[in-house]
Amino acid sequence: MKKGVTFISAVIFLAFSVGAVTVIYQAAVPVVDRMQAAAAIDDMRSNFIEIDKIISEVASEGKGSKRTIFINPEPGTLYVNGSSDVIYWLYETSALIFSPRTSQTFGNVRIGSNLDTSAAEGSYDGNNAYVLENEHLIVYLNRTGNSSTYADLRTTDLLLAVYQKDLQQYMNLTNLNITVDDRPDSSTGNGYTFILEAGNNLPYGTVSAYVNSTYLAYFINFTLESGTDFLEIEVTT
Template sequence: MSRKGITMVSSVLFLAFLIAATGIVYYAGVPSLQRIQCLATMEKMKSSFVQLDKITRNVVEGGKGTKRTFDLNIDDGKLYVVGDNDTIYWEYECPVQVTSPRTAQTIGNVIFGSNMEVFAYQGMCAGQNSYILENSHIKACFKIIGSPSNKVSYNTTEIFLYMYQKDLDSVLPLEYLEVTLDNDDTSKTGTGYTTLEREGTNLPYGRVTAYMESDYGVTYQIHFELETGGDFLVIRGE
């Protein structure tokens, strides 16, 4: 058994960190042990993280000089802090499925779910304002084009900017990605926009969608999806 005494101090130095650090992720991986044992362990840590979240927020609200000590017992799994996004993680593997993939439950600032490693955000890629989908293997960039209230003219070759493969430490060679209907060039041009379905961290998957009212006379959508742990993009149209 590992017991960690976490002391939270509110001061000018730490206040900004504590405000940001209230994003606590309860992460459950698959797989390890038996289902009942897994559920019992996860429920125990879930309760602990909810309590830790409440205490952290009380410290922040208390202002300078406020402090609390919280004893966190860790029987299984790994506890670690990621400074880049000021998040505390508890990672636990279970050999049987105890939560549905691509689902998450949020209680306050605690996120409980399985396989949540995708980041979806806006940034710059190749000098372009972009929607970015990223996991432990891939960083994929898509051009921000128009908006639902401001449809603009574009070509499907403009959507996908590039993909960086982290395992190979290289940008995958691709001159451009072109989408057409019935092999007709007029179907790849028209008016529309691109959107990011959900922006955030610790997501089960990320999705960028391109909406196209084509010069071919057909309106369609192209979905680009990146799953947790995936080393490839899923592209589908409708």
């Protein structure tokens, strides 16, 4: 089974995404295949870095400046998204070149694995929200307070909604309540929510809530990973 490798460039922003492949399967992939895949990816990375440099030069030269660039996308496919000023390079390979859900950034060029998640500010039903989205889910989380000004918090109010894109429906969240050590007094207090990293083409998105309750001060981390159809919820102190 082949997995997608994607380069993404936003004037120029580049990334590539490699799906997870089991170690057992990888043992059967010939070394030469992995070498060829690595060489193709490295060549395109160099091309995108050069394109990034050229675009910066043209932008600095002012109106009317232009360059002609020749790119051979083979063995992959090149896509251009004019609305978001993004260039994608998709390459199908069975070789595991990168660990899933990892990324590296070189200026405006991003290289990574499973970069299909976005994280941004938004709204839901009239409420300020942080929005995490991948191929399967759209998650809306309460956006309130900040590190300087705490707001009243109830853990039942943190997760506003989850939309399942495959089913085209919102999930039932009426019974969601987060406590520590089964203590009711840990579910209320004051604090704030914040987004770990905003942007598109991320391996995962995380929104955290700092809860200062009378029982304990702690963090709740809501994480949506690329390719998953579930939300991870973790409590840390």
